[in-house]
Amino acid sequence: MQRKVGFELHSSKVSAWYLWIVVSSNVVIDGVTKPTMRRTDSTPSDMSSVKRAVRSSLLALYDTFIFDADGVLWLGGDAIPGSPEFVNQLVDAGKRVVIVTNNSTKTIDEYFEKTKKLGFKVEKESIVSPAVVTAHLLSESGNGRSHLPVYLLGTNGLAETLAKKGVQSFGVGPDHFESYTDTNFVMKVDTSRQIRAVVVSYDNHFSYIKLMKAINYLRDQDVDFVATNEDLTFPGPHKDVLVPGSGSIVNSVRMAAGRDPVVMGKPHRPIFDFICARFGIDPKRSLMVGDRCDTDILFGNNHGMDTMLVYTGIHNSEDLTRFESQGRTDLLPKYFAPSLNVLLSE
Numbered sequence: 001m002q003r004k005v006g007f008e009l010h011s012s013k014v015s016a017w018y019l020w021i022v023v024s025s026n027v028v029i030d031g032v033t034k035p036t037m038r039r040t041d042s043t044p045s046d047m048s049s050v051k052r053a054v055r056s057s058l059l060a061l062y063d064t065f066i067f068d069a070d071g072v073l074w075l076g077g078d079a080i081p082g083s084p085e086f087v088n089q090l091v092d093a094g095k096r097v098v099i100v101t102n103n104s105t106k107t108i109d110e111y112f113e114k115t116k117k118l119g120f121k122v123e124k125e126s127i128v129s130p131a132v133v134t135a136h137l138l139s140e141s142g143n144g145r146s147h148l149p150v151y152l153l154g155t156n157g158l159a160e161t162l163a164k165k166g167v168q169s170f171g172v173g174p175d176h177f178e179s180y181t182d183t184n185f186v187m188k189v190d191t192s193r194q195i196r197a198v199v200v201s202y203d204n205h206f207s208y209i210k211l212m213k214a215i216n217y218l219r220d221q222d223v224d225f226v227a228t229n230e231d232l233t234f235p236g237p238h239k240d241v242l243v244p245g246s247g248s249i250v251n252s253v254r255m256a257a258g259r260d261p262v263v264m265g266k267p268h269r270p271i272f273d274f275i276c277a278r279f280g281i282d283p284k285r286s287l288m289v290g291d292r293c294d295t296d297i298l299f300g301n302n303h304g305m306d307t308m309l310v311y312t313g314i315h316n317s318e319d320l321t322r323f324e325s326q327g328r329t330d331l332l333p334k335y336f337a338p339s340l341n342v343l344l345s346e
């Protein structure tokens with residue numbers, strides 16, 4: 001017999017937003033009764049009791065809540081309404097809260113300042129980015145080249161994070177085509193400097209020249225190819241404007257170089273191993289909350305965690321329907337909700 005709890009969160013002519021949890025006494029995993037999720041068009045009559053039931057289910061099932069940042073906790077410089085309060089309620093309830101962003105443009109100090117400014121009560125060491133993982137892994141490895149710098153397509157924040165771990169880099173900032181030629185073509189760039197790796201991330205000065213340097217450095221198979229993350233776009237405050245992310249740049253380099261990078265961020269393994277080592281989390285008791293199915297949700301699903309999609313960033317219910325019809329069950333979350341706001345206790 002099934003006991004249904006759930007709530008319709010918002011509805012309009014074109015879409016229905018809802019989160020239903022179906023608690024089934026038949027679904028027991030590792031001794032814990034697990035809820036399963038499904039979508040429905042019906043509207044529960046008592047919303048507050050449904051919300052309480054959903055919250056208490058989440059609190060009972062998970063010790064660790066891992067949040068993506070952009071599109072979940074904030075958009076640009078603004079907190080998403082309800083997100084700081086929800087995160088703080090979890091902290092007050094004794095839950096471990098980890099923020100795992102794929103954004104490597106800022107240092108952890110900068111992110112920590114941002115969380116404080118926006119009202120999140122989280123500790124600095126609970127914030128993790130692929131920049132930190134990249135710096136950590138490069139500082140620990142080297143294959144005889146650890147004394148050499150990396151060629152970096154990235155920002156000052158990433159260069160700073162690498163330098164903190166003793167990894168020197170060059171390449172940040174503008175590198176204009178006009179500095180090399182006054183024709184339409186550049187046929188030669190200087191890549192004689194010895195390097196250990198090409199590291200590719202979000203680079204707002206990405207250029208043809210940088211692409212050309214990167215792929216020529218990568219002709220040497222002893223030079224590692226590292227990408228912080230592969231998000232093709234990231235959410236900004238303007239819904240009608242697409243903002244290219246690291247993945248667009250990584251793919252340019254990948255296609256032209258004919259080599260695949262080792263990717264540090266979600267959904268890949270290095271950042272999962274890093275958070276497991278740092279926090280000792282139990283994936284089965286962890287919930288990954290994100291706004292992108294191909295990074296956050298796939299990350300959770302790939303590494304044995306339960307997942308929740310919030311519709312405040314990139315993907316929404318229409319995307320879920322599309323992924324479902326494509327048979328991409330690896331991109332489907334266990335739960336979904338329009339925002340963290342709806343999960344706040346009253």
Ligand SMILES: [Mg+2]
Nearest residue numbers: 068070071291
């Ligand atoms: Mg995001």
